[in-house]
Amino acid sequence: QQQVKQSPxxxxxxxxxxxxxxxAYENTAFDYFPWYQQFPGKGPALLIAxxxxxxxxxxxxxxxxxxxxxxxxxxxxxxxxPGDSATYFCAASNHDMxxxxxxxxxxxx
Amino acid sequence: xxxVIQSPRHEVTEMGQEVTLRCKPISGHNSLFWYRxxxxxxxxxxxxxxxxxxxxxxxxxxxxxxxxxPNASFSTLKIQPSEPRDSAVYFCASGTFGNTIxxxxxxxxxxx
Numbered sequence: 001q002q003q004v005k006q007s008p009x010x011x012x013x014x015x016x017x018x019x020x021x022x023x024a025y026e027n028t029a030f031d032y033f034p035w036y037q038q039f040p041g042k043g044p045a046l047l048i049a050x051x052x053x054x055x056x057x058x059x060x061x062x063x064x065x066x067x068x069x070x071x072x073x074x075x076x077x078x079x080x081x082p083g084d085s086a087t088y089f090c091a092a093s094n095h096d097m098x099x100x101x102x103x104x105x106x107x108x109x
Numbered sequence: 110x111x112x113v114i115q116s117p118r119h120e121v122t123e124m125g126q127e128v129t130l131r132c133k134p135i136s137g138h139n140s141l142f143w144y145r146x147x148x149x150x151x152x153x154x155x156x157x158x159x160x161x162x163x164x165x166x167x168x169x170x171x172x173x174x175x176x177x178x179p180n181a182s183f184s185t186l187k188i189q190p191s192e193p194r195d196s197a198v199y200f201c202a203s204g205t206f207g208n209t210i211x212x213x214x215x216x217x218x219x220x221x
């Protein structure tokens with residue numbers, strides 16, 4: 001039932017580096033693609049989101065790149081910081097919202 | 110503004126007991142979702158409501174699980190009887206149709 005496929009499962013990046021997480025989907029009815037950040041013991045929180053009419057959205061150090069024809073989208077975290085260490089989920093929505101399996105990001109000082 | 114409120118935050122129960130998880134969505138939101146999170150299966154959508162009506166319950170694992178939304182400000186997820194494999198974090202989330210959803214802090218369920 002995995003409608004959104006996410007990779008990698010885990011990622012280790014040095015402080016100041018770029019973190020890249022990728023997602024792919026099959027259902028072309030999806031029209032909203034958010035990324036969520038989850039810290040231990042907390043619920044997922046919206047980080048950034050995009051709709052398929054644009055190919056890129058940037059908010060601070062976080063950028064979503066969206067490729068509609070390939071049905072892929074990715075999250076780039078520039079200048080990664082230890083405080084970014086968390087689990088990141090991509091999601092895709094039409095009426096409901098389906099999540100990827102998650103990526104555990106560790107940023108080393 | 111208050112976010113999505115879930116209760117209880119933590120519950121430990123014995124196998125066979127009934128468990129009821131509660132959720133108060135954000136005021137004004139017309140969609141409500143129940144998710145289950147485990148290490149093995151990630152975030153699974155169990156059921157979602159739109160305007161208090163269940164739209165898709167295909168993710169509900171078994172007949173032991175049921176969910177209700179009697180009004181716009183309250184929903185319950187019930188497990189009866191509970192089993193050890195039901196141990197997980199259960200999240201409620203709310204939003205407006207087709208847009209961002211906001212999660213509660215979760216209900217951590219342990220069935221022993």
